[in-house]
Amino acid sequence: MQIKPYIFRPHTLIFFHNSSTRKQAFYLELNNQLIQLRVYNKSKAGHFYLSRLLQHSLKLQNANADFFDIAFRLITPDQFRLSVNQHEVHSHIEDIPPESKTDHSMGSFSNEHEIYIGGHLTLTLGNPFPIVSAAENSLIGCVGDVNINGHLCDPRQSSFVGDATGGFGVVDCARNVCTQHACEGSSFCKPVSSTEYACQCPIGTRPPWCKQDRIPVIPEFLGNSYLSVRGFRATSWTETLLEMTFLPKKTTGLIIYSGFSFDKRGDFICVALVNGKIIVSLDLGHGPSFKKSAQNLTLNSWHTLRVKRRGRSFDIYLSGQHTSSGPEIFTQGSFVQLTIMDELYVGGIPNPDRISAYLPEYQELVSYKSVRGFSGCVQSLIINGLRVDLVEDFIEFVNIVNCEMHECAKRFPPCGFNGKCIALSHTWKCICKAGLGGPKCEKNLLRAFNSRIAFDAYSFLALEQPKSILPKLTPTLKISANISKSKHMGSSDWVATGSANRLVLRKLSVEFLKY
Structure with a gap:
């Protein structure tokens, strides 16, 4: 654990735990500037006596300065x-023989299993601590990370998402960090510890100092980045289709999350990368279900993910293939609608309280301090058939830079100034300006125009509307065109006809024609 005392006081409780299964109590205190560990054993009469006392020789200096790393281990009985700041003490300063040990009554703790950090209820109420010659004071200061048997303790309430069963008077030690620091321009400050902060950089700036940078063409996320879009907000659908193309640079991180929950309830949809495997999880209100890819994703390569849900059933595809050959996955319970009231987050999420505690692999992705965000690029996102422009349609856009892993996002893209580069997974296509063509829009087609012009899947032609063509008060709009099809198209298409206030779409069937 990490502690930063504001002042040094005698017999200050740092850690206390009474283990009924081991019949031992562990008590760690800061006595002025010295760390002391006491271990109490339980006698046959049901009382606890001091069995081991171990005091570290290293004095804690400079109160209200740096954090001190404190650790203790029970290796054998x-x-x-x-240890204090990685300096270990192995020997016992005091080892009292059983026959000369004095009983210290701990009857009030006989059914206790909790771990107390920084104080105890009896001290808060002004009563003496039930162990003789033990705690007199609660800690005045900060406590950093607390790890018990490899588990990072979460100080949030256990009835929601944390480990805490109770407490009193605990506040955030980082609450005043940003009042002492300022970030440039339109960036804003976010505390990352009781002494450190990070500037959250808006679009067009680069972390960590938010200096001016180019607007991203394809967003790249850095692990502490995120953006939000409307997504599924204020919808309740029985079917869901989510498609995205992305490039991972690290093996673990949150890619997509939409849902809102300060506890263990609430619908959500989540796409995450955990130890190289894609995990897609859904909760329709009765608990989560998830599916994991069978193979690890290749880093620094483009992948296309497709999540398809109908009612309680959902499946996922990577690059057009099923992610596994396992049985069909169904969400828990009988609900069939995904009801979302919050935005959809891409690449991360700023507040870990917004994520459901039922998220699969929660410990890998979420701590009480932050969310482990995605490291890599997201090229495209399609939600229920609608393409989302991540650079234009965002609500929030934080710590995101331009992805240089794709030709379209480079400073000098292949289409130059004559067209727009469209990313198509690992490849690209140029959408050329009128009169230009070729793979890189390098050809002048105006001279080649005859009586016909050709279109492909990405083409369009916009005409100006001079008064001679479309008078303001014309009651009708008549359009006629000769249309022929290339050999690559189907046998039917759609054509629009109508007037200025009515438009009719009807199916058109033609024979294959070739210029």
Whole structure:
């Protein structure tokens, strides 16, 4: 654990736990400037007596300065280790023989299993601590990360998403960090610890100092980035179709999350990368279900993901292939609608409280301090058939830079100034300006125009509307065109006819024609 005392006081409780299964109690205190560990064993009469006392020789200096790393380990029933700032003590300062040990009543703790950090209820109420010669004061200061048997303890309430069963008077040590620091321009400050902060950089700036940068063409996320779009907000659908093309640079990170929950309830949809595998999870209100890819994704390569849900059934495809050959996946319960009231987040999410505690692989992705964001690029996102422009349609856009891993996003794209580069997974296509053509819009087609012009899947032609063509008060709009099809198209298409206030779409069937 990490502690930063504001002042040094005698017999200050740092850590206390009474283990009924081990019949031992562990008590860690800061006595002025010295760290002391006491271990109490339970006698046959049901009382606890001091069994081991281990005091570290290193004095804590400079209160209200840096954090101190404190750790203790029970290796065997008779072997204890205590360390301060990685300096370990192995020997026992005091080892009292059983026959000379004095009983210290702990009857009030006989059914206790909680771990107390920084204080105890009896001290808060002004009562003496039930162990003789033990705690007199609660800690005045900050506590950083607390790891118990490899588990990072979450100080949020256990009835929601954390580990805490109770507490009193605990506030955030980082609450005043940003009042002492300013970020440039339109960036804003976010605390990352009780002494450190990070500037959250808006679009067109580059972390960490938010200096001016180019507007991203394809967004790249850095692990602490995120953007939000409307997504599924204020919808309740029985079917869901989500498609995206992305390039991962690291093996773990949150890619997509939409849902809102300060506890373990609420619908959500999530796409995450955990240890190289894609995990898609859904909760329609009765608990989550998830599916994981069978193979690890190749880093620094483009992948296309497709999530398709109908009612309670959902499946996922990577690059057009099923991710696994396992049984069909169904969400829990009988609900069939995905009801979302919040925005859709891409690449990360700023507040870990917004993520459901039922998220699969929660410990890999979420801590009480932050969310482990995606590292890589997102080329495209399609939600229920509608393409989302991540650079134009965003609500929030933080710490995102331009992805240089694609030709379209380079400073000098292949289409130059004569067209727009369209990213198509690992390749690209140029959409050329009128009169230009060729793979890189390098050809002048005006001289080649005859009586016909050709269109492909990305073409369009816009005509000006001079008064001689479309008078303002014309009651009708008549359009006629000769249309022929290339050999690559189907046998039917759609043609529009109508007047200025009515438009009719009807199916047109023609024979294959070739210029």
